[in-house]
Amino acid sequence: MTSPVKNLIEIKNLTHDYGSVRALDNVSLEIRENEFFALLGPSGCGKTTLLRILAGFETPLEGSVTLAGQDLISLPANKRPINLMFQSYALFPHMNVGQNVAYGLEREKLPKAEIKSRVEEVLKTVGLQDKVKARPSQLSGGQRQRVALARAIVKRPKLLLLDEPLSALDRKVRSEMQLELKRLQLEVGITFVVVTHDQEEAMSMADRIAVMVEGTVGQVDTPVDLYQRPATAYVGDFIGESNFFDGIIVPEGIKHASLGVLPGNRYGKDISGEAHLLIRPEDLRLAVSGEHSIPTMVQDVQFYGGASTLVLSIEGRSAPILMSQPGATSAQRGALVNLTWDPLKAIVLPRDSRRSAL
Amino acid sequence: MRMINTLRKVRPLQLILFCTFAFLYIPIIALMAMSFNGSHSPFILKGFSFRWYSVLIHDTRVIHGLINTLIVATGSTILSSILGTLLAVGLHRYTKSSALNAFALAPAIVPDIVLGIGLLALYALLSVSLGLYSVLLAHVVFSMAFVTAVVKARLAHTDKYLREASMDLGATRTATFMRITVPSLAPAILAGALLAFTLSLDEFVIAFFTNGPTTPTLPIVIYSMVRFGVTPEINALATLLMLVSFTAVIIAQRMTRPSEEQ
Numbered sequence: 001m002t003s004p005v006k007n008l009i010e011i012k013n014l015t016h017d018y019g020s021v022r023a024l025d026n027v028s029l030e031i032r033e034n035e036f037f038a039l040l041g042p043s044g045c046g047k048t049t050l051l052r053i054l055a056g057f058e059t060p061l062e063g064s065v066t067l068a069g070q071d072l073i074s075l076p077a078n079k080r081p082i083n084l085m086f087q088s089y090a091l092f093p094h095m096n097v098g099q100n101v102a103y104g105l106e107r108e109k110l111p112k113a114e115i116k117s118r119v120e121e122v123l124k125t126v127g128l129q130d131k132v133k134a135r136p137s138q139l140s141g142g143q144r145q146r147v148a149l150a151r152a153i154v155k156r157p158k159l160l161l162l163d164e165p166l167s168a169l170d171r172k173v174r175s176e177m178q179l180e181l182k183r184l185q186l187e188v189g190i191t192f193v194v195v196t197h198d199q200e201e202a203m204s205m206a207d208r209i210a211v212m213v214e215g216t217v218g219q220v221d222t223p224v225d226l227y228q229r230p231a232t233a234y235v236g237d238f239i240g241e242s243n244f245f246d247g248i249i250v251p252e253g254i255k256h257a258s259l260g261v262l263p264g265n266r267y268g269k270d271i272s273g274e275a276h277l278l279i280r281p282e283d284l285r286l287a288v289s290g291e292h293s294i295p296t297m298v299q300d301v302q303f304y305g306g307a308s309t310l311v312l313s314i315e316g317r318s319a320p321i322l323m324s325q326p327g328a329t330s331a332q333r334g335a336l337v338n339l340t341w342d343p344l345k346a347i348v349l350p351r352d353s354r355r356s357a358l
Numbered sequence: 359m360r361m362i363n364t365l366r367k368v369r370p371l372q373l374i375l376f377c378t379f380a381f382l383y384i385p386i387i388a389l390m391a392m393s394f395n396g397s398h399s400p401f402i403l404k405g406f407s408f409r410w411y412s413v414l415i416h417d418t419r420v421i422h423g424l425i426n427t428l429i430v431a432t433g434s435t436i437l438s439s440i441l442g443t444l445l446a447v448g449l450h451r452y453t454k455s456s457a458l459n460a461f462a463l464a465p466a467i468v469p470d471i472v473l474g475i476g477l478l479a480l481y482a483l484l485s486v487s488l489g490l491y492s493v494l495l496a497h498v499v500f501s502m503a504f505v506t507a508v509v510k511a512r513l514a515h516t517d518k519y520l521r522e523a524s525m526d527l528g529a530t531r532t533a534t535f536m537r538i539t540v541p542s543l544a545p546a547i548l549a550g551a552l553l554a555f556t557l558s559l560d561e562f563v564i565a566f567f568t569n570g571p572t573t574p575t576l577p578i579v580i581y582s583m584v585r586f587g588v589t590p591e592i593n594a595l596a597t598l599l600m601l602v603s604f605t606a607v608i609i610a611q612r613m614t615r616p617s618e619e620q
Contacts, residue, residue, distance in 0.1 A: 057522055077525045090523035093516070094541045103537075104527030155527065 014063035038202035041212035233352035263343035293338035393593035423579030434497035442505025466503035474567030505550030512546030
């Protein structure tokens with residue numbers, strides 16, 4: 001399992017405008033072979049533009065994209081070894097499932113027998129072998145998505161792009177498809193790039209995630225690293241639940257205006273001046289007497305079966321503090337509790353003006 | 359008893375509806391009934407007969423007019439279907455201008471007489487001698503607008519990413535147009551074509567202006583026959599024409615139902 005990491009796609013200094021709006025601003029990224037990669041960000045962050053450039057539907061203003069070392073931008077969409085699964089699935093309504101899946105192979109002018117066997121094989125892979133003759137209008141949302149997926153992977157592309165693949169499905173089908181997509185990716189051995197605004201979707205499926213912010217790449221990392229060691233306050237805020245404190249940097253953490261010194265971990269980063277301290281809800285705990293702590297009041301207790309969340313307030317602070325605990329909690333609404341945390345797990349980050357409103 | 363009950367339940371609006379339908383369809387029903395009347399006079403009922411249908415098919419003027427009309431209708435339908443579809447696709451893809459859309463659809467709304475005079479003036483200006491082909495082209499002008507309207511409505515309901523999906527799967531632009539765009543619009547194109555055909559079939563005013571003297575279309579033949587009084591033969595002809603138009607319009611309506619796919 002220690003084969004050298006090879007890059008499949010290399011994106012360098014990509015810039016693109018829509019009219020006067022800068023959609024991509026000097027984006028550089030590497031996507032590795034056989035990896036499940038996610039482009040994650042809110043709408044308007046440039047992730048869809050990047051996807052359309054990879055697919056060949058947009059030509060960037062500046063920058064280069066190579067696939068296995070070869071220039072991609074000069075190739076038209078129909079000549080690229082890349083397929084896209086559209087958000088709307090874009091199944092051809094006048095063709096049945098089999099014809100939809102065979103369409104791409106017919107364009108390659110492959111022999112009829114080969115097309116037939118490959119269509120059968122891929123429909124079996126996605127579990128739709130008995131729907132060959134069905135029209136897209138006769139299928140459920142989940143089945144349509146499987147057809148769209150089959151139609152894309154039957155071409156055996158080097159790269160499969162998926163545009164918000166799960167957004168059109170209801171909750172139950174969505175989690176099924178999440179597992180299914182991951183299984184398929186391992187099975188067919190194609191590099192997947194999924195575009196999504198849903199961080200849970202990205203976190204649960206992807207090997208690595210690029211968090212995009214206003215046309216730039218904020219951070220590229222594994223889901224665990226993104227969560228535990230965000231590079232910026234924006235990323236820390238975007239991924240998962242978080243509690244932020246603002247203050248001035250001091251050697252052991254930050255100095256908050258009213259709460260005093262809050263200890264945290266700088267991870268060796270050189271930070272000066274204003275800074276944020278990020279503490280995840282599960283890293284907070286109730287303090288025993290004598291420990292360094294901050295006083296809070298319980299505003300609300302939410303019990304989710306496996307875990308509970310305490311919503312706490314601090315005087316003079318509008319944003320609530322979230323703390324999660326495994327199992328049920330004995331805390332009562334209105335109770336005064338002292339909170340503490342492991343300074344190693346609290347992250348000190350440089351001031352970030354883009355951190356979304358808190 | 360039950361009938362009286364149902365009659366009592368008829369509300370005023372339903373009564374108006376009923377009267378409207380009666381107003382619309384009684385003349386047509388009367389005409390159809392008369393076409394099967396064996397007598398020469400509409401005031402004498404002489405029993406069911408196909409007599410007038412037989413007279414009709416032996417009338418060379420009518421047959422000649424019918425052939426002319428079929429040539430015009432078929433030709434203008436084919437041309438207007440192709441041109442109207444291309445126009446609809448072009449408007450849908452490349453313009454958001456509502457003025458341009460209105461211009462494309464205007465020939466359907468412009469009074470026939472204006473279109474007729476205008477075309478006649480144009481033909482005169484270009485010194486084109488009049489004949490069936492000048493009627494055919496004149497019919498293309500307005501029926502193209504109908505095809506465009508129907509196809510455009512369909513385009514608004516189709517997935518705008520179908521084309522990109524086709525290119526993504528390796529198809530060229532031409533293959534995409536022929537295999538994806540046209541087939542996914544097929545029901546609308548066919549509906550538009552049927553409309554164009556029925557409109558051309560009984561079009562009188564424009565044909566009257568743009569036709570040559572030796573090639574009367576069926577409506578012109580009927581007009582000249584009616585001038586000497588309505589014969590039961592014309593009732594038979596009208597019944598047949600109506601049958602064709604009704605069938606075509608019903609098929610066209612079924613095809614444009616947006617619910618059938620997606």
